[in-house]
Amino acid sequence: MRITTAAKLCLLFLISQSAFTQSSGITVVKAGRLIDGKSDAVKNNVIIRIEGDRIVAVGPNVEIPAGAAVIDLLNSTVLPGLIDAHTHVLLQGDITTEDYEVQVLKESIPYRTLRAAKAMRTSLMHGFTTLRDLGTEAAGYADVDLKKAVQNGVIEGPRLIVAGLAINATGRYLLSNRDFAWELKMPKGVQEITGIDEGRRAVREQVSYGADWIKVYADQSYYQLPDGSFRSIQNFTKEEMQAIVDQARMLRKKVAAHAVTRDGVLYAVEAGVSTIDHGFALDDDCIRAMVAKGVYWCPTITVADYVAEGRAQAGNSMNKSMLERLPVVFAKAHKAGVKIAFGTDAGGFDWLAVNQAREFGFMVKWGMSPMQAIHTATTVAAELLDMKGQIGEISPGAFADIIATNEDPLKDISALERVGFVMKGGRVIKRE
Numbered sequence: 001m002r003i004t005t006a007a008k009l010c011l012l013f014l015i016s017q018s019a020f021t022q023s024s025g026i027t028v029v030k031a032g033r034l035i036d037g038k039s040d041a042v043k044n045n046v047i048i049r050i051e052g053d054r055i056v057a058v059g060p061n062v063e064i065p066a067g068a069a070v071i072d073l074l075n076s077t078v079l080p081g082l083i084d085a086h087t088h089v090l091l092q093g094d095i096t097t098e099d100y101e102v103q104v105l106k107e108s109i110p111y112r113t114l115r116a117a118k119a120m121r122t123s124l125m126h127g128f129t130t131l132r133d134l135g136t137e138a139a140g141y142a143d144v145d146l147k148k149a150v151q152n153g154v155i156e157g158p159r160l161i162v163a164g165l166a167i168n169a170t171g172r173y174l175l176s177n178r179d180f181a182w183e184l185k186m187p188k189g190v191q192e193i194t195g196i197d198e199g200r201r202a203v204r205e206q207v208s209y210g211a212d213w214i215k216v217y218a219d220q221s222y223y224q225l226p227d228g229s230f231r232s233i234q235n236f237t238k239e240e241m242q243a244i245v246d247q248a249r250m251l252r253k254k255v256a257a258h259a260v261t262r263d264g265v266l267y268a269v270e271a272g273v274s275t276i277d278h279g280f281a282l283d284d285d286c287i288r289a290m291v292a293k294g295v296y297w298c299p300t301i302t303v304a305d306y307v308a309e310g311r312a313q314a315g316n317s318m319n320k321s322m323l324e325r326l327p328v329v330f331a332k333a334h335k336a337g338v339k340i341a342f343g344t345d346a347g348g349f350d351w352l353a354v355n356q357a358r359e360f361g362f363m364v365k366w367g368m369s370p371m372q373a374i375h376t377a378t379t380v381a382a383e384l385l386d387m388k389g390q391i392g393e394i395s396p397g398a399f400a401d402i403i404a405t406n407e408d409p410l411k412d413i414s415a416l417e418r419v420g421f422v423m424k425g426g427r428v429i430k431r432e
């Protein structure tokens with residue numbers, strides 16, 4: 001039978017109409033158990049209504065409009081998309097200095113960016129819908145491009161909040177000329193500065209290129225005193241650190257400080273940074289200062305665990321010694337009321353080999369309740385990113401970033417390493 005042109009047009013119209021109905025933008029998720037990211041209570045049989053990229057209603061009696069796409073997760077525990085507040089999408093694991101050098105010296109920035117896209121996809125499939133990415137490590141502003149590529153739908157990945165290049169003091173970072181012929185001019189993993197003016201210039205420059213956060217390396221060169229305490233060398237002068245933080249603040253940006261011992265933590269907190277990252281050797285003074293100033297801690301336990309053995313075998317046992325003490329440090333900081341935000345340093349470990357959700361297991365083993373651990377990757381991390389109400393919670397107005405697992409993460413937190421459903425901004429990314 002021949003179809004007339006008019007009939008064809010009519011058919012096309014009907015198809016487009018039905019496509020319109022199906023993608024009318026209204027989706028309903030039926031959640032068997034809901035952990036909403038904010039409250040301590042688990043709610044049963046909750047309906048989540050989504051329009052476009054946002055959640056518009058949550059509750060037991062939310063109306064399901066005709067034509068809405070219905071997603072049945074009645075046999076699952078549903079949670080907000082997870083947030084990792086310390087990652088490096090442009091790194092793919094660096095246990096040793098050599099691992100780092102290979103990536104910086106033998107891989108071009110375009111190649112590293114392609115690897116980053118794969119890492120981001122992996123992360124999203126694991127349920128992480130937002131990452132604060134803290135430094136490209138010699139890959140310029142490729143993170144700004146990756147963020148743009150996600151926003152424009154070029155690649156599939158988590159929302160990125162980026163830092164561009166981290167900042168360190170001259171001569172205090174890889175690639176170190178100590179490891180290469182001195183006449184070579186080695187690329188640097190960071191932007192190096194000396195002096196207040198260069199600190200201010202670096203911040204202004206980075207923000208102009210699209211950095212959302214400023215990342216500084218506050219200390220390096222860790223060592224242990226005979227009494228067992230850990231120390232390090234502070235990288236900046238107090239004045240340089242203050243200038244960086246002041247300039248960032250002037251531009252309405254916040255500063256994240258890599259700081260491991262009191263030598264890095266105390267002057268960074270004093271200067272006004274918003275997060276202490278790693279902090280493996282926080283002592284009582286550090287904990288007190290952080291609580292007093294409301295500074296967040298991203299403990300990055302997963303990376304500490306990942307690199308300890310390999311670095312010890314390569315002749316540096318400092319990470320291993322710090323890891324042995326970390327459970328005590330963690331319990332102390334938690335008990336004292338330090339705001340602990342989920343941050344793993346993914347990229348410091350291999351994205352494809354280790355699920356960053358492993359971090360939850362350490363937190364629970366070392367004293368947090370499973371619900372507290374979940375909150376570090378939901379509302380606490382959202383607050384630190386100034387995105388409260390937008391991400392990290394399942395409530396009206398928030399982005400429809402939703403994940404689910406068939407197991408109960410409150411009974412076994414490792415269930416979060418087996419996420420079977422991922423929705424980001426109202427779009428289903430994964431459904432097993």
Ligand SMILES: [Zn+2]
Pocket residue numbers: 086087088134345348
């Ligand atoms: Zn890091």
